[in-house]
Amino acid sequence: MSTATTTTEAPAAAAYTPSAESLGAVLALGERPPRPSAFSASLTFGWRAMLKIKHVPEQLFDVTAFPIIMTLMFTFLFGGALAGSVSEYVQFLLPGIMVMSVVMTTMYTGLAVNTDIEKGVFDRFRTLPIWRPAPMVGYLLGDAFRYTMAATTILIVGLILGFRPDGGPIGVLTGMALLVAFSFAFSWVWTMFGLLLRSDKSVMGVSMMVLFPLTFLSNILVQPDTMPGWLQAFVDVNPITHLVAAVRGQMAGDPDTTALVWVVASGAALIAIFGTLTMRLYNRK
Amino acid sequence: MSRETSGLAIETSGLVKTFGKTQAVAGVDLTVRAGTVYGLLGPNGAGKTTVVRMLATLLRPDAGEARVFGRDVVRDADAVRGRVSLTGQYASVDEDLTGTENLVLLARLLGHTKPAARERAAALLEAFGLTDAADRQIKKYSGGMRRRIDIAASILNTPDLLFLDEPTTGLDPRSRNQVWEIIRLVVAHGTTVLLTTQYLDEADRLAGRIAVIDHGKVIAEGTPGELKSSVGAGSVHVRLRDAERRAEAEQVLTRTLGRALAAPVQLEADPVALTARVSGDETDRAAAEQASHALAELARHGITVDDFSLGQPSLDEVFLALTDRTTDPHTAAETLEPAATDKETVA
Numbered sequence: 001m002s003t004a005t006t007t008t009e010a011p012a013a014a015a016y017t018p019s020a021e022s023l024g025a026v027l028a029l030g031e032r033p034p035r036p037s038a039f040s041a042s043l044t045f046g047w048r049a050m051l052k053i054k055h056v057p058e059q060l061f062d063v064t065a066f067p068i069i070m071t072l073m074f075t076f077l078f079g080g081a082l083a084g085s086v087s088e089y090v091q092f093l094l095p096g097i098m099v100m101s102v103v104m105t106t107m108y109t110g111l112a113v114n115t116d117i118e119k120g121v122f123d124r125f126r127t128l129p130i131w132r133p134a135p136m137v138g139y140l141l142g143d144a145f146r147y148t149m150a151a152t153t154i155l156i157v158g159l160i161l162g163f164r165p166d167g168g169p170i171g172v173l174t175g176m177a178l179l180v181a182f183s184f185a186f187s188w189v190w191t192m193f194g195l196l197l198r199s200d201k202s203v204m205g206v207s208m209m210v211l212f213p214l215t216f217l218s219n220i221l222v223q224p225d226t227m228p229g230w231l232q233a234f235v236d237v238n239p240i241t242h243l244v245a246a247v248r249g250q251m252a253g254d255p256d257t258t259a260l261v262w263v264v265a266s267g268a269a270l271i272a273i274f275g276t277l278t279m280r281l282y283n284r285k
Numbered sequence: 286m287s288r289e290t291s292g293l294a295i296e297t298s299g300l301v302k303t304f305g306k307t308q309a310v311a312g313v314d315l316t317v318r319a320g321t322v323y324g325l326l327g328p329n330g331a332g333k334t335t336v337v338r339m340l341a342t343l344l345r346p347d348a349g350e351a352r353v354f355g356r357d358v359v360r361d362a363d364a365v366r367g368r369v370s371l372t373g374q375y376a377s378v379d380e381d382l383t384g385t386e387n388l389v390l391l392a393r394l395l396g397h398t399k400p401a402a403r404e405r406a407a408a409l410l411e412a413f414g415l416t417d418a419a420d421r422q423i424k425k426y427s428g429g430m431r432r433r434i435d436i437a438a439s440i441l442n443t444p445d446l447l448f449l450d451e452p453t454t455g456l457d458p459r460s461r462n463q464v465w466e467i468i469r470l471v472v473a474h475g476t477t478v479l480l481t482t483q484y485l486d487e488a489d490r491l492a493g494r495i496a497v498i499d500h501g502k503v504i505a506e507g508t509p510g511e512l513k514s515s516v517g518a519g520s521v522h523v524r525l526r527d528a529e530r531r532a533e534a535e536q537v538l539t540r541t542l543g544r545a546l547a548a549p550v551q552l553e554a555d556p557v558a559l560t561a562r563v564s565g566d567e568t569d570r571a572a573a574e575q576a577s578h579a580l581a582e583l584a585r586h587g588i589t590v591d592d593f594s595l596g597q598p599s600l601d602e603v604f605l606a607l608t609d610r611t612t613d614p615h616t617a618a619e620t621l622e623p624a625a626t627d628k629e630t631v632a
Contacts, residue, residue: 016414029443033396120375129366
C-alpha cells in the first residue's frame with residue numbers, strides 16, 4: 001500500500017506473525033475423527049474433479065466442441081456417399097459417433113493422473129489413511145460426468161440433424177448409461193498408463209496408438225461386411241464393436257443381448273485387469 | 286488419542302534404496318525420540334528426501350527396516366499413515382483449487398463431517414494468516430503463502446510425526462522466519478518433527494539433534510554443539526591488509542599454533558583472508574589464548590591484520606569438513622585428510 005512497487009501479497013505477508021494462541025487452538029484437535037468409508041472418500045475425490053472443472057472450465061471444450069465437430073464432420077463427409085442422404089446416415093452413425101467421441105475422451109483420465117503425479121499433491125493423497133483406490137475412483141467419477149456431457153451434446157446435435165431413434169427416450173437413456181459405464185471401466189487402462197509413463201506427451205502418444213485402431217477398426221463408420229477377412233476378425237473381437245452394437249440396439253428399441261453380455265463381460269474384465277495393475281503401480285510409485 | 290512424549294518416533298536400521306544403478310540411501314540408521322525436532326542435513330542429492338519418502342510410506346525400502354512409533358512402514362503402512370503427515374519439497378496442495386477448498390477436501394478425507402471440515406478449514410486459514418486468500422486459487426499465492434497453506438494442510442489432523450522436506454527452500458527471509466516460528470509452535474504442542482534441510486543455520490536453530498547425510502550415508506550424528514566441537518574448539522578468522530603476505534601469514538599461523546590446529550590453515554576465496562581451526566583438546570591452552578598468541582606472532586613478523594574474529598565453528602564449517610566439499614577448489618585437497626579423521630571421532 002505504501003509504494004506502488006509493492007505486490008498485492010506483501011502487506012498480508014508482513015502482517016502475519018504466527019500466534020501461539022490461534023495455532024495452539026487448531027492443534028488441540030482432541031479425538032481424531034474416524035476414517036471415511038471407501039464410498040465417502042471416493043465421492044470426495046469426485047468432488048475434487050468437479051471443483052477442477054469449475055476452476056478450469058476450458059477442459060469442457062473436449063466434451064462439447066470436439067463431439068460436435070466429429071458428428072458434423074462424419075455425417076456430412078460420408079452421409080451422401082454411404083447412405084444416400086445425411087438424415088438417413090445419421091440414424092446409423094449417431095450411436096457409433098457417440099461411442100467414438102466418448103471413448104476418445106477417456107484418454108484425458110491418463111493425462112490428469114500423469115499431471116497430478118508431477119505435482120506434490122499426489123504425495124499428500126498417498127500418505128492419507130484412506131481406501132487406497134479412492135483417488136483413482138474419484139478421477140473416474142469426475143470423468144463419468146464429462147462422458148455424460150459429451151454424450152448429451154452429441155444427442156442434441158443428432159436430434160437437430162434428424163436423428164429419430166425408435167427406442168424412444170428410455171432406449172436412448174439406457175444406451176447412454178451403458179456407454180458411460182463402459183467408459184468408466186475402460187478408463188482404468190488410462191489410469192494405469194498415467195501412472196506408468198513418464199510424461200503427459202507419452203501418455204498422449206500411447207492413447208492415440210490404442211484409440212485410433214480401436215475406434216476406426218470397428219463398426220462405427222461402416223458395416224464390416226465389405227472389409228477383408230482378417231480385418232473382420234479384428235473388428236469382431238474389438239470390444240468397441242460390441243459396445244456400438246449394444247448402444248445401437250438400445251437406441252433402436254431392439255436390444256442386442258449378445259452384445260450386451262459382451263460389453264458387461266469386457267467391462268468387468270477391464271476393471272479386474274487394469275484396476276489391479278493401476279493399484280499395484282499406485283502403491284509402488 | 287495417545288501421544289507419546291517419551292519413547293521413539295522413528296527407528297531405522299540399515300535402510301537402503303537403490304534407483305537403477307545409484308544407491309540413493311546406502312544403509313541409514315536413525316533414532317528419533319518422540320517430541321523432538323530431528324534434522325537431516327545434507328547437500329542436494331544426499332538422499333535426505335529418499336529417507337523421508339520411505340518413512341512416510343511413499344517408497345518401499347530395498348533393504349533394512351524402518352519403524353514409526355513402533356509400526357513397520359511397509360507391513361503396517363496404514364497404521365503409520367494415520368499418525369504422520371508430509372510437507373514435501375513442492376507444495377502438496379492442489380494448485381487449481383482455492384485455499385478453503387484444499388483444506389475442506391483434506392478434512393473430508395480425514396473423516397471430518399462437512400460442517401466440521403468447513404469449520405476446521407476456516408480456523409486453519411485464520412491461524413496461518415490466510416483468511417484474505419481463502420477463496421483464491423493456490424497458484425495465485427506467493428511462495429511464503431504456499432508454504433503456509435501446505436503446512437496448514439499437514440497439521441489438519443494434528444499428526445504425531447510431521448515430515449518437513451526442505452520447508453524453507455526458496456523462501457525470502459521474512460517467510461522463512463514465519464515458517465521457523467510455526468515449526469516451533471507445532472513442536473511445542475507435542476508433534477515430533479523430522480526436518481530435512483541444506484541450510485545449516487536452519488538445522489542449528491530448530492533441531493535438537495542432527496544427522497549429516499552425504500552419498501546416502503549418515504556421516505555424523507549428534508547435537509549441533511557436539512558436531513561443532515568435533516571440528517575444533519573454535520576458528521580464528523584473519524583478514525590481512527596486504528594479500529601478498531598471505532603465504533607468510535599462513536606459515537606463521539601453522540608454526541605458532543602447531544599441534545593445536547584441528548586442520549591445516551585454510552586460505553579463503555577472499556585473497557586477504559585465512560581461517561585456522563583450533564582444537565582445544567590437544568593442549569591445555571584455551572582457543573582464545575591460542576588465538577591471541579597467534580595474532581601477537583603475526584604482529585611480530587610485521588604482518589598487518591585489518592580484522593580478526595574468533596568464533597565457535599559454524600555448522601557450515603562442520604558440514605564442509607565432513608562432506609569433503611568446499612567452495613574453493615584450492616583448499617579442497619588440504620582439508621580432505623583431517624576431515625577423514627574427524628569422521629571417525631564423530632561416528
